[in-house]
Amino acid sequence: MASTQTLEKIYELIAPLNKRSVELGPQTTFASDLQLDSLTVMDLVAEIEDEFDIVLPLNMLPDLETIEHVADAVEKIVNEG
Amino acid sequence: MDLLDKFDSMVALRASLPFEKADPFTVVMDEILSETEAMIDGRRTILAGTNNYMGMTFNEEAMAAAKDAIDRFGTGTTGSRSLNGTYADHKLLEATIADFYGMEHCMVFSTGYQANLGMISALGGKDDYVIIDADSHASIYDGCSMGNATIVRFKHNNVEQMERRLKRLPEDAGKLVVVEGIYSMLGDAAPLKELLEVAKKYGCMTLVDEAHSMGFCGENGRGVAEALGVEHLVDFYVGTFSKSVGTVGGFAVSNHPKFDVLRFISRPYIFTASPPPSIVASAIKAIEAIKRSGNRRAHLWENARRLHAGLKKAGFDLATPEAQSPIIAVYMPDIMLGTHFWENLLMEGVYTNMAAPPATPAGMFLMRVSINALHTPEQIDEIIKRFVITANKVGLELKPEA
Numbered sequence: 001m002a003s004t005q006t007l008e009k010i011y012e013l014i015a016p017l018n019k020r021s022v023e024l025g026p027q028t029t030f031a032s033d034l035q036l037d038s039l040t041v042m043d044l045v046a047e048i049e050d051e052f053d054i055v056l057p058l059n060m061l062p063d064l065e066t067i068e069h070v071a072d073a074v075e076k077i078v079n080e081g
Numbered sequence: 082m083d084l085l086d087k088f089d090s091m092v093a094l095r096a097s098l099p100f101e102k103a104d105p106f107t108v109v110m111d112e113i114l115s116e117t118e119a120m121i122d123g124r125r126t127i128l129a130g131t132n133n134y135m136g137m138t139f140n141e142e143a144m145a146a147a148k149d150a151i152d153r154f155g156t157g158t159t160g161s162r163s164l165n166g167t168y169a170d171h172k173l174l175e176a177t178i179a180d181f182y183g184m185e186h187c188m189v190f191s192t193g194y195q196a197n198l199g200m201i202s203a204l205g206g207k208d209d210y211v212i213i214d215a216d217s218h219a220s221i222y223d224g225c226s227m228g229n230a231t232i233v234r235f236k237h238n239n240v241e242q243m244e245r246r247l248k249r250l251p252e253d254a255g256k257l258v259v260v261e262g263i264y265s266m267l268g269d270a271a272p273l274k275e276l277l278e279v280a281k282k283y284g285c286m287t288l289v290d291e292a293h294s295m296g297f298c299g300e301n302g303r304g305v306a307e308a309l310g311v312e313h314l315v316d317f318y319v320g321t322f323s324k325s326v327g328t329v330g331g332f333a334v335s336n337h338p339k340f341d342v343l344r345f346i347s348r349p350y351i352f353t354a355s356p357p358p359s360i361v362a363s364a365i366k367a368i369e370a371i372k373r374s375g376n377r378r379a380h381l382w383e384n385a386r387r388l389h390a391g392l393k394k395a396g397f398d399l400a401t402p403e404a405q406s407p408i409i410a411v412y413m414p415d416i417m418l419g420t421h422f423w424e425n426l427l428m429e430g431v432y433t434n435m436a437a438p439p440a441t442p443a444g445m446f447l448m449r450v451s452i453n454a455l456h457t458p459e460q461i462d463e464i465i466k467r468f469v470i471t472a473n474k475v476g477l478e479l480k481p482e483a
Contacts, residue, residue, distance in 0.1 A: 037444060039442070039443045039444060042215060042234070042236075043236075046235075046236060046242065049245075049246070049249075050245065053249065054249060055231075055233050055246055055249045055250065057231045057232055057233060058213075058225070058232035058233065058234050059231060059232050081249075
């Protein structure tokens with residue numbers, strides 16, 4: 001389970017893309033809740049990578065459906081790094 | 082459970098497009114009149130979307146060689162390169178391409194798609210990293226999916242973003258950077274010098290796909306890396322016969338001393354039949370012709386610049402600030418206007434490619450025009466004229482320069 005700190009950081013990065021003003025929580029999904037298109041997702045991934053100084057491999061993306069999934073993945077990569 | 086139900090949204094999208102008399106996905110070329118004209122549904126049509134950049138599809142030597150090869154070797158090899166599918170001409174074709182690139186080794190694949198699939202999936206092993214441009218061709222993405230490497234993606238042509246990602250990868254890991262010389266949808270060139278220099282700084286091997294630049298970029302037509310003088314930074318080139326070479330097939334070339342081992346590793350090379358003798362024979366002749374086609378190259382660039390300047394002056398919204406290739410892409414504001422435009426332009430007698438997601442980056446809709454070295458200046462002017470007529474007809478707003 002990801003820390004509040006990681007989640008907050010990710011909410012911050014998503015905020016400017018949250019055009020539909022969806023309330024953000026760990027269970028918020030990128031596709032159905034936020035309705036982000038693939039290009040926006042790509043930009044968001046790049047920002048998350050730069051924020052946490054990690055690489056989020058393309059192979060991993062299909063499994064990351066919710067904000068919590070991403071936060072968990074980020075922490076796992078940071079800890080392994 | 083009907084397995085095709087999951088495509089219902091695609092069916093609905095297709096049904097919602099306002100085509101009346103023609104549909105870009107079901108166009109039939111009834112007769113090919115020349116490299117630049119065809120009969121489509123009874124109309125004489127200028128072909129401005131065929132990728133036939135060097136106009137080699139009716140090259141006399143290539144056609145004669147293809148016919149002769151059928152007489153001597155039959156219609157097909159019925160076998161893999163690894164079994165009964167290697168004829169003398171397959172070896173000669175590989176030698177011809179290696180010579181064209183000034184490199185030691187070449188492998189010929191049955192299509193360009195398979196060349197990328199076969200190279201990237203074989204090179205990118207379990208503990209390796211493959212670093213790709215976000216706008217890469219589907220064959221590069223599919224090569225990544227087929228292999229076992231970790232895939233890292235950077236923003237299109239963004240050297241700085243690529244470097245930031247390379248910095249984060251383990252220093253001693255195997256790394257392959259894959260980029261293209263010209264990107265096929267927008268026709269924009271890559272900053273190969275910077276990209277390849279950074280790749281080398283971080284110890285990566287490099288693969289450059291010159292599918293849409295072979296034939297006319299660089300003094301000898303090897304592609305963008307030659308034009309920019311950075312061929313020494315390229316470990317592997319991938320290319321195709323289905324554009325400038327005027328037939329079908331793909332290849333990879335390299336100076337790597339162990340290159341030939343890939344013939345035993347690369348599944349898209351092994352588990353498919355080799356290209357038929359007629360295709361191999363015509364590819365040899367076309368590549369030889371491309372080598373001595375300096376004038377044709379020059380004329381192609383004149384055509385590209387003429388088309389770009391004409392469309393720009395008329396007020397179309399173009400994807401590149403100048404002609405960076407013979408691909409000139411025109412932005413359409415939305416899918417409805419785009420489909421109307423495409424259809425009406427076809428009725429005016431100009432065939433272009435309607436390009437839509439997922440083939441295009443960033444959800445763009447494009448009229449993608451690609452021209453070739455055998456278009457006359459008059460044909461280029463006709464294309465421009467009919468673009469303007471069509472824009473007026475469908476209500477596409479033009480913004481001519483003041």
